[in-house]
Amino acid sequence: MDGLVAAGRGDVFAYLAERVAAGARPRTTARLLSSLRRFYRRLVSTGERSDDPTAEVEAPRLGQPLPGALTERQVEALLAAPDTGDPLGLRDRCLLEVLYATGLRVSELVALRVDGVSLRQGVVRVIGKGDRERLVPLGEEAVDWVRRYLEEVRPLLLDGRAAEALFVTRRGEGLTRQAFWYRVKRYAAAAGIDPAISPHTLRHSFATHLINHGADLRVVQMLLGHADLSTTQIYTHVARQRLQQLHAAHHPRG
Structure with a gap:
């Protein structure tokens, strides 16, 4: 937990890159980043951190979902x-x-x-x-x-x-x-x-x-x-x- 609290922007990038390499889809990666953002924003609001390492990390582009169609x-x-x-x-x-x-x-x-x-x-x-x-x-x-x-x-x-x-x-x-x-x-x-x-x-x-x-x-x-x-x-x-x-x-x- 201490490592997560002290993580920097590079650590966040490395974690997300590891998840993508393991097969995580863009939507899954976006959800992970969203969860991390909420976590670090709370740390900043409580004074446990002075900065948010996810602030400059862009979410993956999800693209427009293709509509389902029958044959x-x-x-x-x-x-x-x-x-x-x-x-x-x-x-x-x-x-x-x-x-x-x-x-x-x-x-x-x-x-x-x-x-x-x-x-x-x-x-x-x-x-x-x-x-x-x-x-x-x-x-x-x-x-x-x-x-x-x-x-x-x-x-x-x-x-x-x-x-x-x-x-x-x-x-x-x-x-x-x-x-x-x-x-x-x-x-x-x-x-x-x-x-x-x-x-x-x-x-x-x-x-x-x-x-x-x-x-x-x-x-x-x-x-x-x-x-x-x-x-x-x-x-x-x-x-x-x-x-x-x-x-x-x-x-x-x-």
């Missing part, structure tokens, strides 16, 4: 997981199809209104962050599922009640974000997908798959409702990482 095969398995012979299963299949077809945030998905859907034009009107409105195409597959849901399931769930929300529960109320995500985790487990997926996983998958298939970055930005292109650019890193993995796995000199 196209995993998405197909997830979409096929609900039992469409059951009214709620068909509703959930429609929810998943729309979510993957549009890349909406889950909060935007459950907030969709019936009057915001145009099956003839194949688009949905979305109110995103900052009350910004955008039109997002559905695609033929999602249009077919929405039409089937509107004709076969929604009237059954409402049972004569009125509701503005597109997606409703058995009580005729709008579906909540939490309730939907609980069901998605169940479908992910049934499809053999890690149930620790995040509420944004299908949104990330939507963007990543578009980029992988050659979509223009600014088009993806508009579809996702990003105010700044730099927010969308992270998906080019995801796509590049995937291409590198494919090259390493399949190229004879990979």
Whole structure:
């Protein structure tokens, strides 16, 4: 303990370098440095030290975390997981199809209104962050599922009640974000997908798959409702990482 109390800036550098050499990740190293800073600041505040040896030690750059995304095969398995012979299963299949077809945030998905859907034009009107409105195409597959849901399931769930929300529960109320995500985790487990997926996983998958298939970055930005292109650019890193993995796995000199 005396050695730790008397340690200098060089000792702190040497300790962190040793941890990095042993395999510590940048985030772990940053946490270690943060703990040391709190320790020495307390020593300075109590008068046990006159200086803080961590004051000029910079924390490692963590970088921007890459969003998790499913493979196209995993998405197909997830979409096929609900039992469409059951009214709620068909509703959930429609929810998943729309979510993957549009890349909406889950909060935007459950907030969709019936009057915001145009099956003839194949688009949905979305109110995103900052009350910004955008039109997002559905695609033929999602249009077919929405039409089937509107004709076969929604009237059954409402049972004569009125509701503005597109997606409703058995009580005729709008579906909540939490309730939907609980069901998605169940479908992910049934499809053999890690149930620790995040509420944004299908949104990330939507963007990543578009980029992988050659979509223009600014088009993806508009579809996702990003105010700044730099927010969308992270998906080019995801796509590049995937291409590198494919090259390493399949190229004879990979």
